[in-house]
Amino acid sequence: MDTTAVDPGAAAEADPPHLGGHADEPHESSFNDRLNWLRAGVLGANDGIVSVAATVLGVAGATTDRTAIMVAGVAALAAGALSMAAGEYVSVSTQRDSEEALLAKERRELKEDPEDELAELAGLYVEKGLDPDLALRVARQLTAKDALAAHAEVELGIDPDDLTSPWNAALASMVAFTLGALLPLCTILFVTPDLRVVVTVAAVTAALALTGWASARFGYGAVGRAVRRNMLGGLLAMVVTHLIGQALGTQI
Numbered sequence: 001m002d003t004t005a006v007d008p009g010a011a012a013e014a015d016p017p018h019l020g021g022h023a024d025e026p027h028e029s030s031f032n033d034r035l036n037w038l039r040a041g042v043l044g045a046n047d048g049i050v051s052v053a054a055t056v057l058g059v060a061g062a063t064t065d066r067t068a069i070m071v072a073g074v075a076a077l078a079a080g081a082l083s084m085a086a087g088e089y090v091s092v093s094t095q096r097d098s099e100e101a102l103l104a105k106e107r108r109e110l111k112e113d114p115e116d117e118l119a120e121l122a123g124l125y126v127e128k129g130l131d132p133d134l135a136l137r138v139a140r141q142l143t144a145k146d147a148l149a150a151h152a153e154v155e156l157g158i159d160p161d162d163l164t165s166p167w168n169a170a171l172a173s174m175v176a177f178t179l180g181a182l183l184p185l186c187t188i189l190f191v192t193p194d195l196r197v198v199v200t201v202a203a204v205t206a207a208l209a210l211t212g213w214a215s216a217r218f219g220y221g222a223v224g225r226a227v228r229r230n231m232l233g234g235l236l237a238m239v240v241t242h243l244i245g246q247a248l249g250t251q252i
Contacts, residue, residue, distance in 0.1 A: 042215040044084050044173040046208065048180025050234045052076045053204045054241040056188045057197060061245025064193050073188070077181040085174035092166035099158050106151050117151065118143055124154045183207050201238055208234040 125135035142150035212230035
């Protein structure tokens, strides 16, 4: 039997550990970017599906006139898409303005008092669990490479080279809303009057299940909960608006 002792240190040198993350595991920079696009896309699509479906089903509850339903649906689509785009643009612009102001403040502090900023960065790494000597060495190396990026990441949670674009968010939200809205609009317009409500509700429910699955799949959430949440919310909106349309239609 070979009883030769193995030096763990020598083994580690001979076979160093693989550095880097798992390919299927989300990491901060790519994950944050994915969440921003996911949020705009899923919210836009869901709002388009639900709001336009609720609008056309509400009108269909009051009248069977195809032109009235079409006008209401197209108006809801246009208003909703523009509203979503404007809302996303304002929201993301406000966020970006705040991030740029914080980065400008950090640049000024790094220029005026670099030693205190270095000590602050080292202190933040100590709070994360590094011992003081190692924290100072890490802070020095990262400061030498890119001081602003190092401080922005640890202090602010911001990547200075990857700020969210308000135009991209607005466009993504508008396109997603429009694509989602086209489903109930086309369904209710091209199905015979006696089946249009049932077919539209079925199509919208299936679409909401799909967007719920997509949001959970790409956002690493619980699939079942996301699907149920989407479907129940959409069904409630459609039932309520259709009943309101029926009630108002009997009074006209």
